[in-house]
Amino acid sequence: MDMTKTTDVPPPAPQPTADLKKSANRGATRAGDRVFLGLSRGSGILLLVIMAAIAVFLTYRASLAISKDHGNFLTTFEWNTNLVPPSFGIAVLAFGTVVSSVIAMALAVPVAVSIALFLTHYAPRRMSGPVAYVIDLLAAVPSIVYGLWGALILVPHLNGLFGWLDEYLGWTGIFSWQGGAPRSMLTVGILLAIMILPIITNVSREVFRQVPRMHEEAALALGATRWEVIRMSVLPFGRSGVISASMLGLGRALGETMAVATVLSPTFDIQTSLLDPGGGTFAQNIASKFGEATQDGRDALIASGLVLFVITLLVNGAARAIIARRKEYSGANA
Amino acid sequence: MAKRIDVSGLTAYYGSHKAIEDISMTVEPRSVTAFIGPSGCGKSTFLRTLNRMHEVTPGGRVEGKVLLDDEDLYGTGVDPVSVRREVGMVFQRPNPFPTMSIFDNVAAGLRLNGNYRKNELNDIVEKSLKGANLWNEVKDRLNKPGAGLSGGQQQRLCIARAIAVEPKVLLMDEPCSALDPISTLAIEDLIGELKERFTIVIVTHNMQQAARVSDRTAFFNLAAVGQPGRLIEIDDTERIFSNPSVQATEDYISGRFG
Numbered sequence: 002m003d004m005t006k007t008t009d010v011p012p013p014a015p016q017p018t019a020d021l022k023k024s025a026n027r028g029a030t031r032a033g034d035r036v037f038l039g040l041s042r043g044s045g046i047l048l049l050v051i052m053a054a055i056a057v058f059l060t061y062r063a064s065l066a067i068s069k070d071h072g073n074f075l076t077t078f079e080w081n082t083n084l085v086p087p088s089f090g091i092a093v094l095a096f097g098t099v100v101s102s103v104i105a106m107a108l109a110v111p112v113a114v115s116i117a118l119f120l121t122h123y124a125p126r127r128m129s130g131p132v133a134y135v136i137d138l139l140a141a142v143p144s145i146v147y148g149l150w151g152a153l154i155l156v157p158h159l160n161g162l163f164g165w166l167d168e169y170l171g172w173t174g175i176f177s178w179q180g181g182a183p184r185s186m187l188t189v190g191i192l193l194a195i196m197i198l199p200i201i202t203n204v205s206r207e208v209f210r211q212v213p214r215m216h217e218e219a220a221l222a223l224g225a226t227r228w229e230v231i232r233m234s235v236l237p238f239g240r241s242g243v244i245s246a247s248m249l250g251l252g253r254a255l256g257e258t259m260a261v262a263t264v265l266s267p268t269f270d271i272q273t274s275l276l277d278p279g280g281g282t283f284a285q286n287i288a289s290k291f292g293e294a295t296q297d298g299r300d301a302l303i304a305s306g307l308v309l310f311v312i313t314l315l316v317n318g319a320a321r322a323i324i325a326r327r328k329e330y331s332g333a334n335a
Numbered sequence: 336m337a338k339r340i341d342v343s344g345l346t347a348y349y350g351s352h353k354a355i356e357d358i359s360m361t362v363e364p365r366s367v368t369a370f371i372g373p374s375g376c377g378k379s380t381f382l383r384t385l386n387r388m389h390e391v392t393p394g395g396r397v398e399g400k401v402l403l404d405d406e407d408l409y410g411t412g413v414d415p416v417s418v419r420r421e422v423g424m425v426f427q428r429p430n431p432f433p434t435m436s437i438f439d440n441v442a443a444g445l446r447l448n449g450n451y452r453k454n455e456l457n458d459i460v461e462k463s464l465k466g467a468n469l470w471n472e473v474k475d476r477l478n479k480p481g482a483g484l485s486g487g488q489q490q491r492l493c494i495a496r497a498i499a500v501e502p503k504v505l506l507m508d509e510p511c512s513a514l515d516p517i518s519t520l521a522i523e524d525l526i527g528e529l530k531e532r533f534t535i536v537i538v539t540h541n542m543q544q545a546a547r548v549s550d551r552t553a554f555f556n557l558a559a560v561g562q563p564g565r566l567i568e569i570d571d572t573e574r575i576f577s578n579p580s581v582q583a584t585e586d587y588i589s590g591r592f593g
Contacts, residue, residue, distance in 0.1 A: 126393070215430040219493070221391055223444040223500065224420030233443060237434030 059307040066300035080269050082298035091305050096271050097186060097280035102254040104190025105197055110247050113201035118231060121209040133206060140199035148263030151192040156264055159183035163276050178276035184266040187275040192260055197250035204249060208242030209235055241324040248320040255313055258284035283309040337364035337534040338404045338503040340385060345399030347384050354380045356563035360553060367526060367535045369545035372555030377564025378538045382506050386422035387415040403503060420448060423502035427509040429489035431481035438477040440492055444500040459499055467495035468525050487518020494525065505529065507537040511544065523548050542588060546576050554584045
């Protein structure tokens with residue numbers, strides 16, 4: 002009864018709102034605006050559809066694999082997909098992926114930020130342009146080339162470093178070395194660090210270049226030295242940009258495949274030492290096993306890919322949270 | 336505490352372009368000196384040579400002498416960083432450090448200069464904010480970001496930051512040009528109080544402002560675009576605005592050009 006009443010007699014208030022809306026929209030109905038709106042909205046939707054499709058595909062195939070898994074998917078230290086029933090787990094891969102990426106970040110971020118600061122605040126202009134260009138070129142080198150370089154040049158030259166680490170830091174357990182070929186997590190970390198250095202450097206450089214002149218002058222006028230200017234105005238302003246840059250680098254490190262597969266001697270166990278060969282990463286494991294895998298084996302690899310996908314999402318979320326936490330202190334409104 | 340500035344034969348360049356030429360003047364301690372003149376005449380450039388900020392601009396270089404009491408700021412072995420600790424500066428647009436709280440903004444210069452105990456720091460920050468007539472407005476939110484204040488408050492925060500380190504001279508580069516009339520009035524009142532303690536030099540495009548706040552006024556001009564700016568005359572403000580000795584000054588002040 003009430004319902005029909007409302008539909009029969011529409012309240013007068015919405016009328017002007019509808020009119021307003023119509024007239025406000027009139028500007029957007031020009032052909033150019035409509036085409037652009039359609040294109041940009043379409044691109045946005047397409048992106049969401051692709052993401053959803055990937056997630057659905059990964060989840061479906063992963064669920065097939067995990068339901069057949071005889072071991073515990075999270076904790077099993079083996080990858081035997083040809084057994085009946087199959088037994089496999091991602092513990093080793095998750096450990097290896099995270100450890101190698103953490104090593105890469107720890108090595109690359111300080112160096113990249115230093116290079117970016119040098120190029121923007123110390124180097125003469127005539128020099129910073131060409132150097133930045135060379136760093137851009139480094140980003141364009143295919144990862145298999147890094148992998149070949151790592152296997153043929155880097156690995157043979159790491160014996161000295163590994164021996165030194167073992168001698169002085171071996172007592173920590175992390176840096177003990179039994180003398181195997183230096184194709185370990187540390188090797189992977191070093192190689193990944195070199196690979197992600199250009200992207201972190203370039204994005205940081207862009208961010209540091211955009212620090213408003215007036216913030217730097219504020220520090221200078223207080224009697225700050227060049228380093229103090231950097232500490233007081235450049236680094237705080239560039240902080241969120243550097244975090245984003247690092248996340249781009251981390252994304253590449255987490256997903257890097259060929260270079261890791263080329264330098265690592267994979268085994269399916271977790272080494273406490275970073276110097277002893279062994280371990281593996283998600284991407285490397287998928288690349289080296291996918292070709293010969295059975296249907297179940299492929300599903301299992303896809304399940305491990307899903308875990309990598311989730312880790313990447315978590316890392317990105319964490320980065321966003323860090324940036325958002327101090328938003329009111331960001332330089333955006335000044 | 337406040338010091339006399341004595342400039343002789345000062346010429347400043349941007350690369351090969353000569354921006355100001357052969358400027359000499361004396362600024363008495365505990366007075367306000369205003370620089371006026373048309374855009375591009377080198378007032379700001381000259382101001383920035385007084386705390387060696389000019390040379391941080393790429394290509395910027397300076398010839399001549401600037402004496403602060405008896406010490407030549409451009410003498411050999413003088414560190415520009417220590418010059419800037421003696422000669423503070425307030426800029427055209429308020430520029431508090433966006434990532435710092437109000438308290439940290441004021442304390443920024445002190446933390447550069449040395450180690451202060453927590454309560455010493457609290458005292459100086461309070462005193463500086465009171466000196467900048469900002470204390471009552473911000474005392475309850477010292478830990479909030481400085482960028483959240485209004486434009487006029489931000490500019491007073493910048494003044495508080497500059498005076499916290501007890502400079503000998505305070506340079507102000509059009510400090511009110513980005514502010515509304517009420518905030519401008521607050522800053523002008525503040526300048527009147529600050530001159531009891533500091534030597535103040537202020538660049539302004541607002542001639543009423545120069546007449547209101549300054550004891551001495553210097554008029555700068557340039558012969559033509561591309562020519563270096565020169566000091567036309569410097570005299571007591573009253574005289575400059577009533578009976579200047581150079582015709583160009585009178586033309587500028589009465590609005591016949593510029």
